Amino acid sequence: MDKYESTKFKAGGYKWKLVLFPNGNKKRNVDDHISLYLEMCGDKGIDPKFFVIVDYKFFLLNGHEKNYLVFEDANKNMKKYCIFQTIIGGLAGFDQFIPLEDFSDASDGYLINDTCEFGVDLFVSKKKRRGATEEFVCGHITNTVMYKYVWMIRNFSKLNVERLCSKPFTAGDQKYCMWRLHLYPKGRGRAKGIGFHSFVLELYKPHTYFPDGATVFVRYTIRVVDQIHGEHHYRTDLAMFTTSESLLILWTFITPTANARLLKYDSCIYEVEITILGLLIPQFSTP
Incomplete structure (x- = not known):
């Protein structure tokens, strides 16, 4: 099995x-380690x-x-924060927990009769928001992982x-925020009626899981x-989403004529790749 x-x-x-x-x-990209x-x-x-x-x-x-071999985060200054239903960054732990060679060597005592035992000592504390005017940077997320979402639209030529x-x-296991892609076949706002599709990337319902003033x-x-x-049309960039500005609008991404040449069986495929790099969250204090 790949995962337990x-x-x-x-x-x-x-x-x-x-x-x-x-x-x-x-x-x-972890090899030779658990x-x-x-x-x-x-x-x-x-x-x-x-x-x-x-x-x-x-x-x-x-x-x-x-006895137990104990592992704890080498950087104790990097606290692990949780929002909504997940740890920021998705997972907390060790990419390279122990080398497979050491773990599998029966003489080391970690794997005996094909049996091993792992455990965790977990301390959980809860903090309340202090005020909307002060901010605390949760910071850069280490070991970022790109997540791809594929959206297929069938019967594209019949869209009305x-x-x-x-x-x-969601961006993989980072369940503290959700996303949604909008397509305007005839354009949106300033791009409406000038021969371009409009695309909008949305931070979906941010107030469900973020306090006011949060930024992603x-x-x-x-x-x-x-x-x-195989000649894909794409746009890559950095962006910032907030609870008050949750839409990223791409006005002139591709024309309907160009889009039609990419179709197969009247189906169009759009892909969205998202890597969450960091968060800015309003300050919290112990209740």
């Missing part, structure tokens, strides 16, 4: 689980007026010595609508897939 997940357990009023990649987390992470789970979301902060240590049992919206989607920094690519020749 522990049963859910409670800590601090929320549910959590351990996620283990026995051959390394391939999404983060990857181990803590993930927030369950249906209980965090009130946007609050933050949850976690401090954790991982354990690996040494069966020969009857002003706007078409994709289903809301992303790198994005929006791509119209050329299903015939």
Whole structure:
């Protein structure tokens, strides 16, 4: 198996689980190591007026010595914040938890009779928003992962609508914000009626999971897939979304004529790639 997940357990009023990649987390280009992470789970979301902060240590049992090897975050200044239903950055833990060679060597005592034991010591604290005028930078997200969403529109030539919206989607396991793509076949605003499609990338319902004043920094690519020749049309850039300005409008991305040449079986494929780079969240204090 590529991934194992522990049963859910409670800590601090929320549910959590351990996620283990026995051959390394391939999404983060990890080889020759075990990857181990803590993930927030369950249906209980965090009130946007609050933050949850976690401090954790991982354990690996040494069966020969009857004690645990302890792993904790090398950078203790990097607190792990949780918003909505997930840890900022998606997962908290170690890409390179332990080398596979060391783990698999029976003489080291970690894997005995094809059995091993992992654990976590988890401390959960909750903080309340102090005020709308002060801000705290959650900062740059390390080990960023790009997520791709594919949107196929069938019977494209028969579209007779002003706007078409994709289903809301998350950037992988970063469930603290959702996204949506809008297509205006005949243009929108200043681009309406001048021969261009308009595309809008939306931070979907940000007040559901973010407090007022929150900002999300992303790198994005929006791509119209050329299903015939492989010569895709795309735009890549950096962008900033806030709770009050949650729409990114791309006025003149592609003409309907050019778009029609990319269709196959009257179906059009759009791809959105999103990498969340960092967050800016209003200041919080202990209640």
